Amino acid sequence: MKRIVIVFWGILLFAKTLLAQQTGIITSASGWVKTVRQVAPVITWQSPQLTRSEQKVPTVRITACIQSVEPLTYHFFQNGKEIPNKRTGFKHIECGQELTEEITLEPGANEIHLTATNPAGTTTSDSRYVTYKMGPQTPPSPNAPKRLALVVANASYPKAALRNPINDGRTIRDYLQKVGFEVVLRENLPLRELKRTVDTFLVDLGRQKQNVGLVFYAGHGLMVNGDNYLQPVDADPSTEPDVEFECYPLRRLVAKMEQANPSGANLVFWDACRNNPYRSWNRSMGGPIHTTIAPPVGTMIVYATEPGKVASDGLEKNGLFTSELIRHIEEPGVDIYGLIERIDAGLEERGIKQPPYSEGRLRGKFYFVKPE
Incomplete structure (x- = not known):
């Protein structure tokens, strides 16, 4: 009988250990085990509560609550750059772990978000936009059109x-x-974060009428059955049909931008598909990187190169398309078509046969910097 009891408790101990490795456990004083399913952190903003705000002081104190059963790490980001962690405050309250940080603002717009990571995954918070205005300013109309951009860089x-x-x-x-x-x-x-990021951007884009919405994508792109796809970093399609489920369709992005901002201007810059990692598929290196989408009026797509050609990285800090784009984007009075022509001419002057290509049209002329 004693041997049976020992074997029983040995099996129970093994089961508890295995369960802890898979889900995590909490053991009560009586020895019973309660399983805790591992989930990614949940982030809730405490301050600032408004998605967009303005202020005339150069610092802002932000507070967020993070729910996580497992130990976690976190990082703050301001305008896409990670902020050194000052650990101003981190305490346990009813909603979870309250995190406080004081951030020095840059003049103008500041986009602030944070990420939290535990063994179950990483969560990215919604963004808070704090505009730091130095000196007296005329407040803009709350319904004035805005220029909003989402930049996705996958490498x-x-x-x-x-x-x-x-x-x-x-x-x-x-x-x-x-x-x-x-x-x-x-x-x-x-993919999960890409979908969430796009949806959040589209909500902001649709808040006012006649906004300017811009999406710039740099990374791998795939074309399958006539559709173009942004490739998330966790996508590993083994066959062409897998792409539909593991990647994000460019056609869907265009349609959602038009739905969110039907009377404004929507621009997509597609600097994608430098090569094809899936050589066993029908589309080998040098194959077409996109097909015609026929976007609605008010939407324009600017591709890094023509159909059937591959966009090159080049040997400099920036890719060829991007390096020419930034040369001319601040020139006053250059509309979008003139910008494309300048990019083309700049690449030709460098001996590079990679003409950009566009489809769709905006309503009227669009300038990044209006004529002086």
């Missing part, structure tokens, strides 16, 4: 990493801010 692909997208994304972010855009930059997004 850390396990099978075919890219060199330039992160540099391209950060550079484009800086230049778009110079010409009056509020910019959200996201890097190395898996």
